[in-house]
Every structure is written in C-alpha cells, then in structure tokens.
Amino acid sequence: MKIPETEMVQNDVRFTIQTNKQDLNRLINHYLKEEYSGSLDYEVLLTDEVELYGNIPVFSENVEMKLTFEPVALENGDLELQQKAISIGKLTLPVPLVLKFIQSSYPIPDWVTIQPGEEKVYMELQNMKLKSDLKVRVHEFDLKNNDIEFSLQVPME
Secondary structure (H helix, E strand, O other): OOOOOOOOOOOOEEEEEEEOHHHHHHHHHHHHHHHOOOOOOEEEEEOOOEEEEEEEEEOOEEEEEEEEEEEEEOOOOOEEEEEEEEEEOOEOOOHHHHHHHHHHHOOOOOOEEEEHHHOEEEEOHHHOOOHHHOEEEEEEEEOOOOEEEEEEEEOOO
C-alpha cells in the first residue's frame, strides 16, 4: 500500500494539541459509540500499546479476543498499528486469519485499512470525517511515555 502524502492548504490554520492516553481513550471510544451505536462489539484501550477487545463467534459461542498493536506515527501524519500479540480465549489462530475476520465482521471506519497479510492496521487520519472539515495529523504517538501530539487543520474557506 502506498502511503498517501498530506497537503496543507495555505489558508488553513493549524492547531497543535498535546494530550494523554486517558483523554484520548475517552475520545476514541466516544467516537466509536457515536458513529456505530448499536453495532459496536469492540473497544479500544490505550495502555503502553493499542489494545483492541471484542468477541469472536466460534461455533455457537462468543469467545473473547484481545489484540495488541504497536503504534507508529508516520511522517505524513497518519498512524500505523503493527500487530504485536493476540489472544482469543484459549485458541491459537493465525494473525492474518483473525485480522481478516475483524475486517469482515466489525464496523470499521472508511479511513481505517486492515492489512491482514502484513499484520497491520493503517489509519489514514487525513481522510477521517470530522465536523467542519477538520483534518488530523499525528506528530507523536509514544504511549509508553504518554506523549501524544497531533495537529488539527482548520479550513478557512
């Protein structure tokens, strides 16, 4: 997958925001619930890594799953999540298979691309739909040191 380049329009105004895991956790899960109310069966938690919790149907049972990812802030302002660990009840399943299942079974925003073969999730933040056509660009996403910095680009036209 080719990483898209970001473009900043000259008339836009950029605000830099510094935040922490606790506040970003609240914002992410609020967004997911608002955007996918009623159809959401997973939760994201930021600790020293990005954790995804959910359920996966196996035969007639729902089995709990947990995937952990290492976040990488890319130069273009997007975010890449590199898969680190996976636990699905007591089952041992190949990571690409689980990521394919998540891709086909869970509601995922248009700006998120799951890459099962590469064991990654690509978050094209510049295409995230926000009110007033705001654009997001990540600068720092160091969860271990609770150092999260991004900018909001506000269109002036």
